[in-house]
Amino acid sequence: MPWHHGQVALADALRPLRRLFGGGRRPEAEKPLRAELLSIERLEERARALAASFTLARDPRRKARPFFSRLEDNARVLREAYRVLADDVHRGEFVPPAAEWLLDNFHLIEGEIRDTRHDLPRQYYLGLPKLASREMAGIARVYAMALELIRHTDGRLDRHQLVRFMAAYQTVAPLTIGELWAWPSMLKLALLESLRRLADETLQGRDARLTADGYLAQIGGAEDTAPLASLPEVLETAYVVRLLQRMREYGPLVSPVRAAVEERLAAQGMTAEDSIRTEHQRQAAGQVSVANAITSLRLCSTLDWTQYFENVSLIEQVLQRDPAGVYGRMDFLSRDRYRQAVEELAEATGEAQLRVALRSVESARQAAELKSADNRAAHVGYHLIGKGRRDLETDVAYRPRLTVRARRFIFAHATSFYLGSIGLVVAALLALAVAYVQAQGGAPWVQAWTAALLLLPASEFAIALVQRLAAHVAAPWRLPRLDFQAGVPEDARTMVVVPTLLTSVAGVAELLEHVEVLALGNVDPRIHFAILGDFADAPTAELPADDEILDAARAGVLALNARLGQGRTDRFHLFHRARQWNPGEGSWIGWERKRGKIEEFNRLLRGAKDTSFRVHVGDPEVLPSIRYCITL
DSSP, rough: OHHHOOOOOHHHHHHHHHHTTOOOOOOSOOOOOOOOOOHHHHHHHHHHHHHOOOOOOOOOHHHOOOOHHHHHHHHHHHHHHHHHHHHHHEEEEEEHHHHOOOOOOOOHHHHHHHHHHSSSSSHHHHTSSSBGGGGTTSBBBBHHHHHHHHHTTTTOHHHHHHHHHHHHTTTTSSOOHHHHHHHHHHHHHHHHHHHHHHHHHHHHHHHHHHHHHHHHOOOOOOOOOHHHHTTTTTOHHHHHHHHHHHHHHHGGGHHHHHHHHEEEEEEOOOOHHHHHHHHHHHHHHHHHHHHHHHHHHHHHHOOOOHHEEEEEEEHHHHTTTTSSSSSGGGGGGHHHHHHHHHHHSSSSSOOOOOOOHHHHHHHHHHHHHSSOTTGGSSSHHHHSSSSSHHHHHHHTOOOOHHHHHHHHHHHTTTTHHHHHHHHHHHHHHHHHHHHHHHHHHHHHHHHHHHHHHHHHHHHHHHHHHHHHHHHSSOOOOOOOOOOTOOOOOOOOOEEEEEEEOOOOHHHHHHHHHHHHHHHHHHOOOEEEEEEEEEEEOEEEEEEEEEHHHHHHHHHHHHHEEEEESSSSSSSSEEEEOOOOEEEETTTTOOHHHHHHHHHHHHHHHOOOSSSSSEEEEGGGGGGOOOOOOEEO
């Protein structure tokens, strides 16, 4: 089919939506979403042709039409179809196979309608790029894509097909991040649109059968010619099949009617057999289309759309080129935060977002070439959400909105705004109190005492109010995280340390049990555990009980390695420090207590030889490979 024919067909499919949005009257029954079935290769061609032909509106919010009224209308029609068809089944009336599918799966349809309402907020839809050409004006681009895919597959979708169709489209016109996230909802909406039209077609056939029943009920005798005059000029196939089925009940009484029907059919270029065959084909096609749509709705509900998004997103593919090699190892929420930063810096077009992503990667690459490979600027996140953000904004000509500029100014002067806000609230409360006392005729000294007495409670109230407002306005930043669900890699080997005081043999036993529980919950071979021990403060460098306590700790760590070390002696460690004289405390203590243990341990991992650790249990060969240290 030439492309311009396909474009006209798509416009025809969208025309009922345009009429509905514009307030026009909806037809009695809109044609099902059916076109030539295409192979996957031809679907890719169609996707590229669509991308080349679509023209986008400059302002998607101004051009958007009230899209959700169509969803509500579809829901109403489907509910009405269910009610009517269920009533037919209850009364023992004939229902076609397509109707049986609708009845059996209506709970799924209702659930998808609810989910779509929830998953596609109106404001989100308004921000999606809209088409600008003729009948498609004001329709979201991804919705037009979904309708076209449904038309050329008869609603039969699968993941491989969805990936290739989307990838082919984006070889010509990149989609925005928002459009890719809206794609599942648009597919569901298109499938619901298809089901609504198929339900309309089913009800239209039902109406034709009821009309045929009513026509036959008018027949009183063979000489009665009134029914012949009321026979429709154009006979629908459902009407003809019903007449032919029911005429057997009347025998020769309806011979004139049979002759009139055959005459009308001949005028239409058909025979009775043609009508029967056509109606059966229509019902079979309806059953297949309804079954495909419902099966595809199930697919849309079970597909892992986050993985699909990252497979088809061009922005994701660009960010995966992070010169530091970190982006691809981060968890989903961290990667999503970077993509949101791309959205913030770009206009609402796929091309603009792609340019921002490419520029951020290029900035990271330049930093990697200029400096050492482990420099933070070599990571794409440094430019998207870190200190390199302002330079990237300059590179991509980003102009922050007034609200963004105001927010940045406030955060740049956070302490001043925080204290100033508290001061203003306190001053306002005290001023109100003093004004009230003054209005009641209170003397100046009474006003002063009132202000003094209310200063503390007013301050507490102001602090609580400002902190609550700050927590509401300034959402906490989520630190980017690496994804270790598949295991800790060799270059991220981690030591979990437990700083503690070894005060008794019983306390050591409890400590070892705690470490064992931690190890049983974290069985990754690249996660190690270390006890950082100090003795309790003492008037002398050593106490008589020290050796017994230390022997218990040493034996316990050796036992843990034997039992849970997986054949190695480097999983559990004990690092114990000697006491040092502290003149300020007037006592023998571990240097700088807990903070000192952690500081010295980190120095030890970096190769220091002058720490105060005097006892080490566990294989020291693993220490140089430790990258991260987690303190519990």
